[in-house]
Amino acid sequence: MTTAIIPLPIAIPLIVAAFLAFAGKGIGRRACDLLAIATAAANLWMTAIILRGTWSQPQVYWFGNWWPRTGGVALGISFVVDAFGAALAMLVSLLTIAGLIFSWKIFEDTENHFQPLMLIFMAAMCGFSYTGDLFNLFVFFELMSVSAFALCGLKTLEPAPLQGAFNFAIVNTIGAFMIVMGIGLLYARTGALNFAQVGRSLGTHADALVLLAFLLIVVGYLAKAAIVPFHFWLADAHAVAPSPVCVLFSGVMVELGIYAVARIYWTIFAGSLAGHAHELRLIFIVMASITAVVGAVMCYAEHHLKRLLAFSTIAHSGLMLVGVGLLSPGALAGFVLYVLSHGVIKGGLFLCAGIVLHRFQRIGEDHLHGCGRGMWFTAALFILGAWGLAGAPPFATLLGEHFVSHSAEAVRLHWPVYIFIFAEVLTSAAVLRIAFRIFFGWGQPAPSDKSSQIEEKPETEQSHERTPAAMFLPAAALILLGIVLTFLPQIQSRASASAHEFANQSAYARSVLENVQITSTHKGEPENLSSSIVHSCIALLLSVLLALSTVFRDKLGRAVNFTRSLELGNSLLRRAHSGHPGDYVAWLSFGTAVVGLAFLWWLH
Amino acid sequence: MSSRTRTVFFLCSAAGLAFVFAWGIRDLPPLGDYRGPYGNVVTQVAVYERHPTDVVNAINYDYRGFDTLGEEFIFFASVLGVLLLFRPAGDEDKKGKRETKLEDALPISDTLRVSMQAMVGIMIVFGVYMATHGQLTPGGGFQGGVILASAPLVVYLSGNVKTFEAIVSSPLVKLAECGGAAGYAAIGMAALLFGAHFLTNIVPFGTTGDLFSSGTIAVISAVVGLEIAGGFVLLMQNYLREIIEERLRKEK
Amino acid sequence: MLAYLPYAIAAWVFLWGLYGIVTSKNLVHQVVCVAILQTSTYVLLLAIGYKVGGTAPVFADIPVGTSVVDPLVQALMLTDIVVEAAVMALLLSMVVKANELAGTVDPEELRFLMG
Numbered sequence: 007m008t009t010a011i012i013p014l015p016i017a018i019p020l021i022v023a024a025f026l027a028f029a030g031k032g033i034g035r036r037a038c039d040l041l042a043i044a045t046a047a048a049n050l051w052m053t054a055i056i057l058r059g060t061w062s063q064p065q066v067y068w069f070g071n072w073w074p075r076t077g078g079v080a081l082g083i084s085f086v087v088d089a090f091g092a093a094l095a096m097l098v099s100l101l102t103i104a105g106l107i108f109s110w111k112i113f114e115d116t117e118n119h120f121q122p123l124m125l126i127f128m129a130a131m132c133g134f135s136y137t138g139d140l141f142n143l144f145v146f147f148e149l150m151s152v153s154a155f156a157l158c159g160l161k162t163l164e165p166a167p168l169q170g171a172f173n174f175a176i177v178n179t180i181g182a183f184m185i186v187m188g189i190g191l192l193y194a195r196t197g198a199l200n201f202a203q204v205g206r207s208l209g210t211h212a213d214a215l216v217l218l219a220f221l222l223i224v225v226g227y228l229a230k231a232a233i234v235p236f237h238f239w240l241a242d243a244h245a246v247a248p249s250p251v252c253v254l255f256s257g258v259m260v261e262l263g264i265y266a267v268a269r270i271y272w273t274i275f276a277g278s279l280a281g282h283a284h285e286l287r288l289i290f291i292v293m294a295s296i297t298a299v300v301g302a303v304m305c306y307a308e309h310h311l312k313r314l315l316a317f318s319t320i321a322h323s324g325l326m327l328v329g330v331g332l333l334s335p336g337a338l339a340g341f342v343l344y345v346l347s348h349g350v351i352k353g354g355l356f357l358c359a360g361i362v363l364h365r366f367q368r369i370g371e372d373h374l375h376g377c378g379r380g381m382w383f384t385a386a387l388f389i390l391g392a393w394g395l396a397g398a399p400p401f402a403t404l405l406g407e408h409f410v411s412h413s414a415e416a417v418r419l420h421w422p423v424y425i426f427i428f429a430e431v432l433t434s435a436a437v438l439r440i441a442f443r444i445f446f447g448w449g450q451p452a453p454s455d456k457s458s459q460i461e462e463k464p465e466t467e468q469s470h471e472r473t474p475a476a477m478f479l480p481a482a483a484l485i486l487l488g489i490v491l492t493f494l495p496q497i498q499s500r501a502s503a504s505a506h507e508f509a510n511q512s513a514y515a516r517s518v519l520e521n522v523q524i525t526s527t528h529k530g531e532p533e534n535l536s537s538s539i540v541h542s543c544i545a546l547l548l549s550v551l552l553a554l555s556t557v558f559r560d561k562l563g564r565a566v567n568f569t570r571s572l573e574l575g576n577s578l579l580r581r582a583h584s585g586h587p588g589d590y591v592a593w594l595s596f597g598t599a600v601v602g603l604a605f606l607w608w609l610h
Numbered sequence: 611m612s613s614r615t616r617t618v619f620f621l622c623s624a625a626g627l628a629f630v631f632a633w634g635i636r637d638l639p640p641l642g643d644y645r646g647p648y649g650n651v652v653t654q655v656a657v658y659e660r661h662p663t664d665v666v667n668a669i670n671y672d673y674r675g676f677d678t679l680g681e682e683f684i685f686f687a688s689v690l691g692v693l694l695l696f697r698p699a700g701d702e703d704k705k706g707k708r709e710t711k712l713e714d715a716l717p718i719s720d721t722l723r724v725s726m727q728a729m730v731g732i733m734i735v736f737g738v739y740m741a742t743h744g745q746l747t748p749g750g751g752f753q754g755g756v757i758l759a760s761a762p763l764v765v766y767l768s769g770n771v772k773t774f775e776a777i778v779s780s781p782l783v784k785l786a787e788c789g790g791a792a793g794y795a796a797i798g799m800a801a802l803l804f805g806a807h808f809l810t811n812i813v814p815f816g817t818t819g820d821l822f823s824s825g826t827i828a829v830i831s832a833v834v835g836l837e838i839a840g841g842f843v844l845l846m847q848n849y850l851r852e853i854i855e856e857r858l859r860k861e862k
Numbered sequence: 863m864l865a866y867l868p869y870a871i872a873a874w875v876f877l878w879g880l881y882g883i884v885t886s887k888n889l890v891h892q893v894v895c896v897a898i899l900q901t902s903t904y905v906l907l908l909a910i911g912y913k914v915g916g917t918a919p920v921f922a923d924i925p926v927g928t929s930v931v932d933p934l935v936q937a938l939m940l941t942d943i944v945v946e947a948a949v950m951a952l953l954l955s956m957v958v959k960a961n962e963l964a965g966t967v968d969p970e971e972l973r974f975l976m977g
Contacts, residue, residue, distance in 0.1 A: 013798070013808035020683055021795045027690055028788035069676040070801075071810040079647045081655075083676045119694040126687045133680065141938060145680035148945050152684050155952055156691025163699060165964035169972050172956045176883065179896055179949050186903045186942060187876070193935070194638050194910040197646015218634025582611075586969050587892060588884045589611050592620040595880055599626030606633055613885070613970075620884040624877050631873040640865030642914035649911065649932030653919055657926045665919040665930075669937040681941045688948035692955045748920060752944055819922065845951055852958050859962075 008059025012067045012085055012136065015049045015056070015095060019129040023122035030118030042121035043106045046128060050099040053132065057092035061500065063525070064088035064507065066138070066518050078519040080200035086138030086518055089504040090342050094135040094258065094265060097346055100487075101257045101353050102128040104480035105250030108357055111364070111474050112248070120160065127153040127254060134262055138273075138518060140189050140199045143266060144182065147230070151178050154259060158247040169585065170246035176587045177239040177594060181229030184598070188222030191215055192274070201273040202518035205511055212278040217609055220275055221602045224267055225594075231263030232320050233327055234297040235597040238583055238590040241304075244316035249360025252312060256319040257353035261326060261345045268330040268338060268508070276511045283333050285608040287417065289601065290331025295425045297324030300579065302432035307575025309371040309452045311359040311440060315352065318395065318433035322348050325429055328422050329410045335528075337413035339505035343497070344406025347488050351394035351401065354484035355437065358387050361477050362444065365470055371440055372454040376447030384473065385445035387485050388437060394488045396434035397426070398546040399539055402491035405498060408538035427541060431549045432572075438553035449557035453573060503528045661815045662745040662824040670750065671830045675809045679794050682834055686791045689841040696848045718769040726768030733761040741835025745824040751831040755838025762843050766850070778847040783840050790837025797826055797833070868909035875902035889957040889967040893950060900946045904939050911935030 022045045030038050059065060065087045068074075072082025106124060130149035137143050155178075159171030193199060195215055196207035208216060229236035240260065244252050271279075279286055301321030308314040326348070329341030361384055363369050366377050378385065394401035407426055414422040442448045491497065506528040507513065513524040555562055556569040582589070611619065639645055652673065653665055662668045670678050741754025766774040777783070801810040809826075816823035879899025886892040911932030917924065919933035961967050 010802065013802075017795045017799055017808065020679075021792045021799075024686065024788045024792035024795070027686070027791075028784055067807065069807060069809050070672060071807045072673055075651060077647075079651050081648070081652055081673050083674055115697070115699075116694060117697050119690050119697070123687060123690055123694070126683060126690075129683075130680075141674075141941075142677055142680070145677050145684070145941065145945075148949075149680050149684045149687065152691065152948055152952060153687045155949075155956075156687060156694055159691075159695055159956055159959075162695055162697070162959055162963075165960050165972065168695075168956045168960040168963065172889070172953065172960065175949065175953050175956070176892065176896060179953075180880070180883075180899065182945075183900050183903050186938075187872075187906055190903065190906045190910055190935070190938075191634070191638070193646065193648075197648045199648070199934075213637045214634045215637035218630065221630065221634075584611065585973055586611075588616055588886060588969060591880060591883045592611070592616050592623065595620055595623040595627060595884070599623040599630065602630035603626055606630060613887075617885050620881065624881065628873065628877060631876075632870075635866060635869045635873065638866065638869055638910075641868055641909055642865070642912050644911060644913040644916075644932055646932070648934050649913075649930075652933060653930050654926070657921050663920055663922040665921065665933040666936045666940075669933055670940060674934075674937060677941060681944050684945055685948045688952045691952045695952075695955045695959050746922065748918070750940075752940060849955075849958075852955075852962070856958075856962060 008056055009065050009067055011052050012056060012065065012087060013069070015052045015099070015132045016129045019045050019049060019125040023125040023129070026118065026122040026125070030122070035118060038118045038121045039106065039110055042125055043103060045125055046099055046103040046106055049128060049132065050096065050103060053092060053096040053099050056087060057089065057096055060087045060089055060092045062503075063523060064517060066521070073521075074200075074203075074519050078203055078206060080198065080203050080519065083142050084138040084200060084518060085136040086201070086514070087136050088507060089500065090265070090508055091135040093342065093346060094262065095132040097349050098128055098131040098135070098258050101254050101349065101484075104353060104357065104484055105253045107480045108253075108360060108477050109248070109250045110476040116160065120157070123153045123157050124250075127157065131258060131262060135265070138201050140192065140201065140204065144185050144189060147185070147266070148182055150259065150262070151182065151230075154255065157251045158243050160248055160251070161246065167246035170242040173585065173587050173590060174239045174243040177229055177236065177590050180591060180594060181226040181236070184222045185226035188219045188226065191219040191222070195219070200518070201269070202515040205274040205277060206515050206519070208274065208278045210277050210280065212275070212282070212609065214606065214610060216275070216278055217605045218602070220279070221598070221605055223270060225598045225601060227263045227266040227270075228327075229263070229594065230260065231267070231327065232260050232323050233293055234300050234320075234324070235593040237297065237301070237320050238593060240320055241313050241316045241583060242585060244319075245310060245313045249312075249356055249363065252315075252356040253353040256315065256356060257349040260319060260323050261349060264323065264326050264330055264341070265345070268341065271330075271333070272509050273511060273514055276509070279609065282609040287331060287333050289604050289608070290333075291328055291419065291422060293601070294324045294327035294331050295422070297321070297327065298425050298429040299324075302429040304575060304579060304583070306432045306436045306572050307580065308436075309455055311362065311369045311371065312356070314436055314440070315355055315359060318436065319352060321429040321433050322352070322395070325410075325426055328414070328425065329406070332410065332413050332417060332419075334413045334417065335505040335509040336416065336502065337410050338508055339501040340406045340409025340413065342505070343402055343409065343491075343501050347394065347402035347406060347491050350484045350491070351391050351403070351488040354387060354481045354488070355391040357477065357481035357484065358384055358391065361473050361481065364477060365473060370454070371443060371452040374444045375451040376444070378445035379447050381445055381473070383478065383482070385441055387481055388441040388445065390485050392434045392437035392441065392549065393546060394485065395437060396430045396542060396546040396549050398542040400492050401488045403488070404535070404538060404542050405492060407542065408533060408535055409501070411538060411541070412533075423541065427545045430542070430545045431552060434546065434549035435552040435556070438549060439556050442553060442557045450560055498533055657818060660811065660824045660827060661818040662827055663819055664745060664748055664750075666748065667744045667750045667831065668824065668827060671744070671827045672811060672824075675798075675830065678830070678834070679798065679809070682791060682794055682837055685838065685841055686787070689787065689844055692845055692848055696852055718767070722767060723769045726764045729764045730761055730768070733757055733764055737761065737835070737839070742828065742832050743821070744831030745827045746819065746821070751834025752838055754831075755835040756842060758835065758839040759842030759846070763846055778843055783843050785840075786836045787840030787844060790833050790835075790840060793833040794830060794837070797830060868905055872902045872906035872909065875899070875905065887968055887970065889960065889969060890954070892969070893953045893957060896953065897946060897950055900942070903942060907935040907939050907942070
């Protein structure tokens with residue numbers, strides 16, 4: 007049963023999207039919304055069944071019945087669904103439903119093109135999580151990107167959304183074509199496009215060609231994942247995209263870039279780069295740490311709600327790259343748990359930002375001071391979201407952080423845990439600061455800056471007295487899911503076991519090319535979370551203190567003057583985020599060159 | 611960054627990139643020395659397994675047909691995106707503005723008019739030929755669809771603006787586009803009804819070299835041609851409208 | 863040396879495309895430079911698939927088993943071209959719309975997203 011429905015989460019939304027594109031104007035706005043929500047709900051159900059079917063054993067699905075030939079030559083395209091991919095697809099469907107329900111109350115004038123684009127976006131991300139073929143991964147990457155570009159530039163009454171969408175499109179398209187070059191180079195060496203077959207053909211030694219292919223592919227996917235210095239597009243895109251779309255961008259699209267790097271490394275390059283794992287690990291962790299620090303610092307310096315949350319996504323994306331970059335199964339388990347929990351929490355926070363925009367028609371922290379007094383539930387959601395971003399119990403981000411820090415210790419790297427704490431403190435404090443200022447009206451209004459005036463045009467026509475249930479319920483459900491995830495039965499052991507399967511290159515190749523089912527023999531021990539709980543409670547405490555000192559700066563005097571410079575940000579760093587696409591591409595080239603030279607120097 | 615800083619910064623990075631490329635490219639097999647198994651295996655088996663004569667399209671629509679489905683939807687999503695971006699703002703008088711749009715075309719010379727009118731028939735026939743003969747000759751749905759979509763453009767260039775407007779506003783165009791897109795996925799789903807995997811070929815293969823051969827490859831090729839033709843016609847309509855609208859704005 | 867020329871050309875065109883995007887003063891020019899960058903991938907793919915003495919992989923009038931060039935890279939390139947067309951269409955529509963709203967296509971003047 008599971009195998010039969012594997013292609014459906016991709017095929018069905020695509021057919022419904024085509025139908026909606028044709029008949030959308032005829033059947034009216036509400037029917038389109040209902041059909042889209044029903045399709046997303048059907049996807050959620052199907053991806054849940056697939057997750058249950060692949061919980062302990064990956065399933066391989068060959069399109070067109072093109073099973074591999076003797077000798078392990080794969081002519082067709084395969085989907086290789088394991089628990090990680092299935093869980094990600096479920097997250098995609100969940101966030102799409104939340105976004106579609108949220109948008110019930112907005113977008114009066116999209117001629118019903120919004121719903122089909124969301125469905126295509128969802129189908130593309132599900133396909134991306136399931137696939138086992140290099141070029142198929144690229145095709146879904148592009149499908150995901152094109153629908154994202156279109157959704158980002160949705161609000162066409164102002165030039166800013168178009169500029170944001172343009173910057174997004176230019177950087178991601180260049181990344182995509184780097185991926186194609188990398189795929190071409192791998193094909194030249196191995197004559198195959200299937201992950202398992204390429205991995206087998208590469209053997210155990212990596213020469214300069216393999217390194218170049220690895221560089222191009224990794225840079226392309228990390229550009230999507232908004233790792234410094236490929237990250238500039240993300241803040242622009244989030245500042246101008248509608249809230250339900252931002253939910254999908256930050257909740258799962260960015261994380262899929264890092265997932266792609268993990269998948270490609272472990273199925274293709276693990277064997278050939280094994281000799282240089284230590285150097286590669288350091289390169290990844292340095293990039294990830296710089297991303298986390300830059301993202302966190304810029305997050306605190308922003309006063310535009312959505313841009314602030316966008317920079318916090320960049321910071322957390324860096325933390326997730328730490329998980330993958332440690333190149334160990336334990337850290338991979340942490341990565342997946344972090345993706346799932348961060349996805350729902352960040353999604354919920356973006357919906358809350360959308361609620362604020364809906365109620366008050368403004369999104370800058372300086373203009374919203376004290377406006378939210380009385381909105382207790384939304385305030386509670388913001389505070390819970392900040393709590394989750396700090397990685398404190400009972401949120402599942404704690405579990406993710408635990409596995410990653412543990413694995414870092416195992417390879418004798420003691421400093422990633424401090425990067426985690428730094429990023430978590432600043433991003434969580436930024437959200438708390440917003441909550442204190444907007445919903446409680448504490449302290450003086452925030453300093454005003456140019457970025458907080460971006461996109462003041464609201465998503466609905468006039469300000470409203472009450473928050474509609476269609477907006478509030480998805481936000482609350484998502485944030486509460488961040489807590490529920492922690493207590494799902496066997497989640498820790500299953501994540502750990504799946505991570506060990508994920509990282510087993512030869513077992514993967516055998517199950518794909520020879521249809522041999524390998525059962526996992528990894529026995530996870532119950533984890534001792536106490537040290538992580540201590541770290542995360544310290545992080546939460548620090549973030550509350552930082553937020554309070556910033557908000558009450560005038561009353562506390564000179565001791566907390568540093569909060570003012572934190573809030574204004576580093577002017578050089580801010581000037582680098584200039585909104586000019588040429589700048590972004592220059593940074594992209596710089597980053598690629600530096601990483602490429604690092605690969606050649608240390609890995610060759 | 612200032613323009614000069616940016617250029618200098620980029621040139622340094624480009625030098626580094628060029629070095630990395632040069633280092634990696636040295637290890638590629640030299641031009642003409644194709645080694646990989648994929649091409650060798652597929653050229654041996656494709657004609658026997660599916661009876662096409664064009665192996666490239668056999669790969670495109672059968673062996674790797676799922677990629678092509680994704681690619682078709684990339685184009686579909688992009689057309690949707692363009693329609694979304696060019697939609698009329700709420701306060702414009704939709705009907706009134708749109709009707710006068712394409713009437714304001716620039717005057718056309720007689721040479722252009724006559725030659726374009728002669729071209730229309732040729733383009734339609736050639737486009738349909740390309741799209742339906744994908745399994746036999748190089749070409750196929752994408753190429754045929756683009757040629758077919760150029761036919762209305764040629765009508766526009768020949769000065770028959772009213773005919774052009776009638777063609778592009780017809781719901782058949784949207785039906786072709788959406789039907790083509792959904793049709794491909796539906797052909798894939800049809801295989802599921804027979805208990806096979808998605809996009810398995812369930813139509814009889816016929817004889818190699820015949821028009822009705824190679825099963826679903828021919829059907830998919832035609833369906834893709836429809837979608838691409840419809841999509842490009844919609845794109846052209848929207849772009850032309852925007853351009854003329856801008857010219858009118860400038861003239862005011 | 864000559865055997866590596868197409869690959870070198872692909873890298874060269876890629877870098878030129880990047881240069882064009884970075885130094886451009888017009889959004890339409892930038893979009894066209896992205897298209898140029900994409901053509902470098904076509905050159906690379908086709909060069910990889912070439913086989914000396916091979917002919918087109920169409921067996922209409924040649925027997926199966928004749929030496930032909932690799933058909934897969936041509937299929938990949940077809941997909942690539944359609945992707946390029948789709949992305950170009952969308953990018954250009956963004957530029958046209960931005961011009962309509964802001965009156966300019968100079969990226970230096972479109973500074974709505976600073977900081």
